Amino acid sequence: MLNLIWSAVIGLGILMCFFTGNAETAAQAFTDGAAGAVELCIFMAGTMSFWSGIMNIAEKSGLIDRLSEKIRPIIVFLFPDIPVKSMAFKYICINMAANFMGLGWAATPAGLMAMEEMNKINKIAGTASRSMCMLIIVNVSSIQLLPVNIIVMRQKYMSAAPFDIVLPAIIATSVSTITAIAAAKFCERRYFR
Amino acid sequence: MNIANVISAGLMPAVILFVIVYGVVKRVPMLDVFSDGAKKGLITVFNVLPVLIALMCASSIFVKSNLSGVFVAAVKPVTDIIKFPSELVPLMIMKMFSSSAATGLLTEIFSAFGPDSYIGRTASIMLSCTETIFYTMSMYFTSVNIKNTLYTLRCCIFSTLCGVAASAVLAYFM
Numbered sequence: 594m595l596n597l598i599w600s601a602v603i604g605l606g607i608l609m610c611f612f613t614g615n616a617e618t619a620a621q622a623f624t625d626g627a628a629g630a631v632e633l634c635i636f637m638a639g640t641m642s643f644w645s646g647i648m649n650i651a652e653k654s655g656l657i658d659r660l661s662e663k664i665r666p667i668i669v670f671l672f673p674d675i676p677v678k679s680m681a682f683k684y685i686c687i688n689m690a691a692n693f694m695g696l697g698w699a700a701t702p703a704g705l706m707a708m709e710e711m712n713k714i715n716k717i718a719g720t721a722s723r724s725m726c727m728l729i730i731v732n733v734s735s736i737q738l739l740p741v742n743i744i745v746m747r748q749k750y751m752s753a754a755p756f757d758i759v760l761p762a763i764i765a766t767s768v769s770t771i772t773a774i775a776a777a778k779f780c781e782r783r784y785f786r
Numbered sequence: 787m788n789i790a791n792v793i794s795a796g797l798m799p800a801v802i803l804f805v806i807v808y809g810v811v812k813r814v815p816m817l818d819v820f821s822d823g824a825k826k827g828l829i830t831v832f833n834v835l836p837v838l839i840a841l842m843c844a845s846s847i848f849v850k851s852n853l854s855g856v857f858v859a860a861v862k863p864v865t866d867i868i869k870f871p872s873e874l875v876p877l878m879i880m881k882m883f884s885s886s887a888a889t890g891l892l893t894e895i896f897s898a899f900g901p902d903s904y905i906g907r908t909a910s911i912m913l914s915c916t917e918t919i920f921y922t923m924s925m926y927f928t929s930v931n932i933k934n935t936l937y938t939l940r941c942c943i944f945s946t947l948c949g950v951a952a953s954a955v956l957a958y959f960m
Contacts, residue, residue, distance in 0.1 A: 649823025769949030
């Protein structure tokens with residue numbers, strides 16, 4: 594599915610450029626995109642490695658065990674396949690907690706490492722397990738408590754009440770997360786018995 | 787100093803401080819443990835670089851070829867029926883592909899309508915309750931070589947649409 598979307602976007606994009614007589618734009622788009630990816634990666638390499646280091650300290654000091662004890666019931670409900678004592682479970686806990694606090698740069702490495710760990714216990718290679726699907730669906734639904742970056746943007750554009758969106762944003766985020774979990778649980782039943 | 791700036795600047799250092807203090811109290815060999823973890827992070831980052839290149843090329847041509855405009859025009863009749871403000875359709879579409887492009891659109895919306903208008907409020911709430919679907923999905927799945935993604939995309943689009951609908955309704959009652 595993703596392969597199809599990717600190919601369609603690239604193919605149609607190039608055709609669009611030819612149609613409007615902007616072949617140069619297409620060429621430029623690819624050079625910019627590729628260069629941008631490498632730039633982002635170098636930036637990410639710094640921040641994400643830093644957070645992975647901090648995460649490792651939190652893990653070795655037992656902080657993550659304490660955290661995962663607190664949110665265990667939720668994680669067990671969402672990811673019944675993941676053993677409570679496993680590293681995958683811990684990474685999922687960090688990913689959720691970091692997302693909740695809006696620390697995206699800490700959430701991503703934890704999420705990717707959780708995927709790696711889940712892949713080790715995946716029964717069918719190349720096919721997503723239900724826990725993998727759940728992790729991504731919950732991540733996409735965004736569980737951020739305080740949309741700080743949006744508030745800062747609102748202030749920059751002279752909003753009279755930049756914080757007024759906080760409560761509605763929390764409600765909207767809960768709506769998207771609850772529907773996400775419900776949809777994922779519904780599909781799970783059809784795909785995994 | 788106002789609260790938003792304090793939170794956005796202070797939360798990250800506060801979390802780090804907490805982890806460090808906790809580690810010191812528990813007598814963790816800090817430097818060794820940190821660099822072990824950082825190494826793992828570094829490997830993870832470079833594992834996703836190829837996917838990142840593929841994704842960012844796609845999102846770059848999506849915007850520059852104005853394919854995004856075609857997409858918006860195609861979705862508009864549907865959103866018009868349910869009275870969803872058409873000014874926000876590009877934002878909704880862009881947010882699925884690229885976070886930075888969506889932020890760029892948000893600044894345009896803020897300067898055109900103002901952050902306190904109905905459009906501005908809906909846009910603010912919308913961006914706080916959604917994530918870039920294609921970016922997150924491809925990065926997570928390709929990092930572990932998963933090709934069959936089952937129902938993930940369906941659920942992601944569904945929950946994003948629910949979030950967007952909730953934003954429009956909530957902004958109306960604010």
